[in-house]
Every structure is written in C-alpha cells, then in structure tokens.
Amino acid sequence: MTTTARVAICPGEGKEFNMAEVTLDDLREDELLVRVVATDICHTDMAVRDQQLPTPLPAVLGHEGAGIVEAVGSKVSAAGVGDRVIMSFNSCGHCPSCEVDAPTYCYEFGPNNFAGRRPDGSATITRDGEEIGGNFFGQSSFATHAIAHERNVVRVPDSAADLPLERLAPLGCGLMTGAGAVLRSMEVREGLPIAVFGTGTVGLAAVMAAKIAGADPIIAVDMHESRLELAKELGATHTVKAGDDAMDRLKEAAPDGLAYAFDTTGVKKVIESVFEQIAPKGILGLVGASPPEDMLKLNEASLMGGGKRVIGILGGDSDIAGFICELIAYHQDGKFPFDRLIEYFDFDDINAGIEASESGEVVKPVLRISPE
Ligand SMILES: NC(=O)c1ccc[n+]([C@@H]2O[C@H](COP(=O)([O-])OP(=O)(O)OC[C@H]3O[C@@H](n4cnc5c(N)ncnc54)[C@H](O)[C@@H]3O)[C@@H](O)[C@H]2O)c1
Ligand SMILES: [Zn+2]
Ligand SMILES: [Zn+2]
Structure with a gap:
C-alpha cells in the first residue's frame, strides 16, 4: 500500500526548502512506516543543501525524527504498530563494524544514509511519478510520514512514557554524537x-x-x-x-x-x-x-x-538503542537537560528554523509536524 506524505523538499542551488506532496513506496519486509510527530533541523542537513555531503538533490532531508509507527514489514521486531519511536542512523547489520555493535562506522554507511535511495538503488519517494531523493539517514523525516528501518528505530522505553516525542527527537543525532x-x-x-x-x-x-x-x-x-x-x-x-x-x-x-x-x-x-x-x-x-x-x-x-x-x-560511537535509552535516563535524572537547547517551529516554517539555526539564535530548532 502506498502512502501520500507532505514533505519539505531541498531543491538545491541555494533555493529555500519548499512544501510538496509525494508518494512513499510500499514497505519492504524490514521497513516501518512512521507518522512523524517532530523532527529537528541539524547542521548536517545544511551540509547536504550546500553539497558538502554527496546526497543527490532534490531530496527530502531530515534525519532526527520521532513519531508513531503506523505499519511494519513482516521481518520487523524493533517496534510494532502504535509504538513511539526515535529514528537515527541506519546501518547494514552484517559488516565488521555492525558485528561489534559499532553501527555508526558501518562499512555501508554511505549507501544506507546518504545515497538518496535504498542500498539496492530503489527509490522510497516519488513526486508525480518521478523519483526524488529519499532514505536520508534511513528516514527522510522532513515529512508527515517516513519509511524507516528495523536497524534505525529505537522504541521509546515505557519508563519515558511521560516525555513528549517532540522533546526526544534530537537524541538520534547531535545529542547522541x-x-x-x-x-x-x-x-x-x-x-x-x-x-x-x-x-x-x-x-x-x-x-x-x-x-x-x-x-x-x-x-x-x-x-x-x-x-x-x-x-x-x-x-x-x-x-x-x-x-x-x-x-x-x-x-x-x-x-x-x-x-x-x-x-x-x-x-x-x-x-x-x-x-x-x-x-x-x-x-x-x-x-x-x-x-x-x-x-x-x-x-x-x-x-x-x-x-x-x-x-x-561518527554518531558518538553509539550503538543507537542502548545509548539513546541511557541518555533518556540521564535526562530523567536531571543530568542531561537538553530541553534547554530546543525551540519549536511549525513544519511550514522550516526555512525560518534553518535561518534561526544558521544565525546562531536557536541551538536546536525542532519542527512540529503532527500532534502526538
Ligand atoms: N560526526 C558526526 O557524527 C556528526 C553528527 C552530528 C553533527 N555533526 C557535525 O558536527 C558539527 C556541529 O553540529 P551542530 O549541530 O552542533 O552545529 P552548530 O552549527 O549548531 O554548532 C557549531 C558551532 O560552532 C561554532 N563555531 C564555528 N566556527 C568556530 C570557530 N572557529 N571557533 C569556535 N567556534 C566556532 C558556531 O558558532 C556554532 O555555535 C556540524 O559540522 C555537523 O554537521 C557530525
Ligand atoms: Zn544531525
Ligand atoms: Zn554495517
């Protein structure tokens, strides 16, 4: 079943991000459909916009999303429908780094995070029948819905049920790093x-x-x-x-x-x-x-x-799930008050969020995409 999503597209050539409607591909057996609640703007998105990183444009960027799982492929066990998840880096799961739980140094990091397609070359996002860049950090979460993967979603522990997803979203990249x-x-x-x-x-x-x-x-x-x-x-x-x-x-x-x-x-x-x-x-x-x-x-x-x-x-040598849960526990103990860095923007105001980040005015702009 294909899904329609509203996304912010990075067109390249120094142009502002623009809102558009796109179609997400059918889920593969190791993929999840996540309704994005919040996602953050990070300097790495800007590095792609400026083509310091090789993701082909136009593309849907966004790599610090959190949301609620709406559907799962047959081989997914990391989270189930209705679970609250944080999305992070993706990795292959079978290279020498992944074998020792060092997924941020995955030998196939590029194809899994920066290629704009799945590692097999298939597109996750099309607009009016034409392929555009997606699968950014295995999520492309400047979007109402994102295709994520078994290896890059972290189920929010029940002990953190009282913490809103819009606060937890930045844990999967800059904070973890x-x-x-x-x-x-x-x-x-x-x-x-x-x-x-x-x-x-x-x-x-x-x-x-x-x-x-x-x-x-x-x-x-x-x-x-x-x-x-x-x-x-x-x-x-x-x-x-x-x-x-x-x-x-x-x-x-x-x-x-x-x-x-x-x-x-x-x-x-x-x-x-x-x-x-x-x-x-x-x-x-x-x-x-x-x-x-x-x-x-x-x-x-x-x-x-x-x-x-x-x-x-890369990624602070995080094993993703274990370390993100450790950071949530530090936050609950008052030792990691990262909420002090956050300011919220509406999804439609993504360009204002980017400007506030680049001027230094806001440390971590978080885009509110849908109510939890
Ligand atoms: N390796 C990784 O895993 C990983 C993960 C996330 C982000 N990053 C990268 O890390 C960097 C930092 O990310 P961020 O989100 O904190 O970015 P940011 O832009 O919010 O912060 C960078 C800070 O560096 C300061 N700065 C710039 N030049 C300086 C100088 N000469 N001396 C002192 N300070 C200076 C800026 O004023 C700014 O406050 C970015 O380049 C980002 O792409 C890497
Ligand atoms: Zn980031
Ligand atoms: Zn790997």
Missing part, C-alpha cells in the same frame, strides 16, 4: 581537562556529558556569547570567545595541556592549533563537517612523542 564522543569515543576521565570547540547541539551535549564524566576544567569555545552563557549553565567551568587569543586563554585554563579536545567546528585552523595543546596521551576528537578538500597538517614528532590520538567520531 556529542554525549557519546565524551562518554564512549574518548572515554573522558574524571578530573582531567577538556576543551569543546563550538557550542551548538553537538558541543553542548559534550559539555553536559563532560560534567557527567567529572572532567575538570570544562572549557567551551565559541563566537556566540549567548551560546557560551548556556554552556556555562550546562556545566562549562570556563568559556572562551573564539578569536586570536583563544589558544592563550586555553593555556591559562589548562596549563598542563588538554587531556581531551573535541572539535565540532570542522575548521582546519582551529583543529591544527588545538593539536599543539594536547597533553601526553591526550585525544583530539573530530566530528565537524569540513570542506571535502581540507587536509590537516600535524607535527608527526609531537603526535608520536606524546602518544597522542586524533580520532574521527
């Missing part, structure tokens, strides 16, 4: 210094997680004063305004060097400068989307001599 980078990828140790570059959703999630881990000091760096203020309220012990003297300020706050640095800016100059301040055995974790042609220049002797590590991080 920032918190996971600290708690899983870098395994930040109590009492050691961390600097977080960029205090958007990913950076602020890292700041909250650094506080959970007991890092000290926790230094947040950004150019937006309002975001630095929020970083302080969420756990940063020091804030540094980005600029020429930022590295000197870091040295004052952590004179023995940084045990951990986490870059969410993707700015080559920032990454190369902070590398110089990494302490012995320290870790520099990178998540920010950067221009595809950028090449880092790091001093080899310093890398080797200090036993330093520079690591790429």
Whole structure:
C-alpha cells in the first residue's frame, strides 16, 4: 500500500526548502512506516543543501525524527504498530563494524544514509511519478510520514512514557554524537581537562556529558556569547570567545595541556592549533563537517612523542538503542537537560528554523509536524 506524505523538499542551488506532496513506496519486509510527530533541523542537513555531503538533490532531508509507527514489514521486531519511536542512523547489520555493535562506522554507511535511495538503488519517494531523493539517514523525516528501518528505530522505553516525542527527537543525532564522543569515543576521565570547540547541539551535549564524566576544567569555545552563557549553565567551568587569543586563554585554563579536545567546528585552523595543546596521551576528537578538500597538517614528532590520538567520531560511537535509552535516563535524572537547547517551529516554517539555526539564535530548532 502506498502512502501520500507532505514533505519539505531541498531543491538545491541555494533555493529555500519548499512544501510538496509525494508518494512513499510500499514497505519492504524490514521497513516501518512512521507518522512523524517532530523532527529537528541539524547542521548536517545544511551540509547536504550546500553539497558538502554527496546526497543527490532534490531530496527530502531530515534525519532526527520521532513519531508513531503506523505499519511494519513482516521481518520487523524493533517496534510494532502504535509504538513511539526515535529514528537515527541506519546501518547494514552484517559488516565488521555492525558485528561489534559499532553501527555508526558501518562499512555501508554511505549507501544506507546518504545515497538518496535504498542500498539496492530503489527509490522510497516519488513526486508525480518521478523519483526524488529519499532514505536520508534511513528516514527522510522532513515529512508527515517516513519509511524507516528495523536497524534505525529505537522504541521509546515505557519508563519515558511521560516525555513528549517532540522533546526526544534530537537524541538520534547531535545529542547522541556529542554525549557519546565524551562518554564512549574518548572515554573522558574524571578530573582531567577538556576543551569543546563550538557550542551548538553537538558541543553542548559534550559539555553536559563532560560534567557527567567529572572532567575538570570544562572549557567551551565559541563566537556566540549567548551560546557560551548556556554552556556555562550546562556545566562549562570556563568559556572562551573564539578569536586570536583563544589558544592563550586555553593555556591559562589548562596549563598542563588538554587531556581531551573535541572539535565540532570542522575548521582546519582551529583543529591544527588545538593539536599543539594536547597533553601526553591526550585525544583530539573530530566530528565537524569540513570542506571535502581540507587536509590537516600535524607535527608527526609531537603526535608520536606524546602518544597522542586524533580520532574521527561518527554518531558518538553509539550503538543507537542502548545509548539513546541511557541518555533518556540521564535526562530523567536531571543530568542531561537538553530541553534547554530546543525551540519549536511549525513544519511550514522550516526555512525560518534553518535561518534561526544558521544565525546562531536557536541551538536546536525542532519542527512540529503532527500532534502526538
Ligand atoms: N560526526 C558526526 O557524527 C556528526 C553528527 C552530528 C553533527 N555533526 C557535525 O558536527 C558539527 C556541529 O553540529 P551542530 O549541530 O552542533 O552545529 P552548530 O552549527 O549548531 O554548532 C557549531 C558551532 O560552532 C561554532 N563555531 C564555528 N566556527 C568556530 C570557530 N572557529 N571557533 C569556535 N567556534 C566556532 C558556531 O558558532 C556554532 O555555535 C556540524 O559540522 C555537523 O554537521 C557530525
Ligand atoms: Zn544531525
Ligand atoms: Zn554495517
């Protein structure tokens, strides 16, 4: 049975997103139809719009959706009809990374998340009979309805029945990434210094997680004063305004060097400068989307001599379901107050949400798509 959905299409060529009616394909045996309640705008959607990431346009983007399952394929066991779910990254389930529960490093990450089609090349979305890009992060949730997959839906635990889906939606990407980078990828140790570059959703999630881990000091760096203020309220012990003297300020706050640095800016100059301040055995974790042609220049002797590590991080090494449920529990304990980052927009105001995110005015714009 095909489904009609109202979606926001990213047309490319610098044009605004526009609303349209499309048809979703029949469900495959491992797919679910989700009525989307809310979905968020993330910097990664903008990176596709600007074609820093290779998803072909026009396409339906959106990759931080939450909603209610309306139908399931015959082999789906992750959730059933009527269940409340959060959607996240998709993965193949059988590569060496998936085998060890590291699905964000799936060998088939691209075909499952960025290709605009299913990995077998079939389209999930058509408009007036013509194929357009879909299956973005296995969901394409800037839409009233989305086709999701057995491996990228997380059933909201019954213990979180009182939390609205419109609040839980961002857990599947930026929040999971920032918190996971600290708690899983870098395994930040109590009492050691961390600097977080960029205090958007990913950076602020890292700041909250650094506080959970007991890092000290926790230094947040950004150019937006309002975001630095929020970083302080969420756990940063020091804030540094980005600029020429930022590295000197870091040295004052952590004179023995940084045990951990986490870059969410993707700015080559920032990454190369902070590398110089990494302490012995320290870790520099990178998540920010950067221009595809950028090449880092790091001093080899310093890398080797200090036993330093520079690591790429995807999805915060989350196993998806387990970690998202862990984050919900931290939230319920008051240790992960990510609702402070959220502002709500109507689905039709998607372009206003994007503008508010890009100006720095709103950290996490969440689109309200249908009532729960
Ligand atoms: N690797 C992953 O798994 C993953 C997951 C989610 C997002 N991302 C990427 O992570 C990045 C951050 O995402 P976000 O949603 O937090 O984005 P965001 O745009 O909300 O936040 C980025 C922040 O960096 C700040 N910034 C920019 N240049 C800076 C500089 N030179 N010094 C200090 N701060 C600077 C900005 O002011 C902004 O506050 C994006 O590039 C996004 O595409 C990666
Ligand atoms: Zn995202
Ligand atoms: Zn895989």
